[in-house]
Amino acid sequence: MDKEFSEKLPALWKKIGSHGVMVLSTCSNGRVTSRPMSVVVIDGKFYCQTDENYLKYKQLSENENAALSVKNFSVEGRCKSIGKPADNEFFTQAMKKHFLPAYMNYSKLDVERVLEFTPTLVYSWSYELTKPYMEYWDFENMTYRKEYK
Numbered sequence: 001m002d003k004e005f006s007e008k009l010p011a012l013w014k015k016i017g018s019h020g021v022m023v024l025s026t027c028s029n030g031r032v033t034s035r036p037m038s039v040v041v042i043d044g045k046f047y048c049q050t051d052e053n054y055l056k057y058k059q060l061s062e063n064e065n066a067a068l069s070v071k072n073f074s075v076e077g078r079c080k081s082i083g084k085p086a087d088n089e090f091f092t093q094a095m096k097k098h099f100l101p102a103y104m105n106y107s108k109l110d111v112e113r114v115l116e117f118t119p120t121l122v123y124s125w126s127y128e129l130t131k132p133y134m135e136y137w138d139f140e141n142m143t144y145r146k147e148y149k
Contacts, residue, residue: 005137005144012122012137015071016041019098022070024048024117026055026079028062038102039068039117040094046075046117047091049102053111057081060115068117072126077119077139088114 018041025034033055037048046068050057060066066079085092085107091114095103106112122137132149 001142002144005142008135008137008144013041013044016073018042019094020070022046022048022068024056024079025067025069026059026063027065028059031059033059038095038099039070040091040098042090042094044119046077046119047088047094048115048117049085049091049095049106049112050115051106051109051111052081052113057113057115066117071124073122073124075117075119076121077117079115079117081113082116083114084110085112085114 020039021036022039023034024037024039025032027033035056037050039046039048041047060079060081064078064080066077068075068077082088085095085103092103092107095107119137119139121139124135126133126135134147134149136145136147138144
């Protein structure tokens with residue numbers, strides 16, 4: 001693991017936060033779609049829930065590559081179903097805490113599935129005074145880099 005990656009990682013998670021409404025983009029058969037989702041962040045992974053009959057679920061069944069957008073962060077990764085909310089207590093506890101109405105309305109439905117999003121690359125634009133730069137956290141190679149633009 002790159003030393004800078006491990007040093008910068010805690011600040012990244014602090015900036016992203018423990019939860020939020022994030023845009024999830026999925027793609028299959030040449031069709032890209034995006035939609036806002038209630039997402040919780042637990043141990044470096046992102047979790048949300050959806051109906052197994054929805055387009056995003058079908059697209060992820062065909063292509064696990066997906067992206068999230070939150071604040072000024074773009075997150076690329078792989079997303080898969082890990083079962084029903086009732087089978088994932090850590091998820092339901094986080095949803096109750098941060099998104100109680102969504103939990104109450106959807107988590108107990110038989111067709112709801114938990115999606116686990118594992119990041120492969122996170123990047124963001126930032127500025128030092130007026131000088132723009134991008135930061136990249138590469139989770140596959142566990143490296144960090146900063147590029148001035």
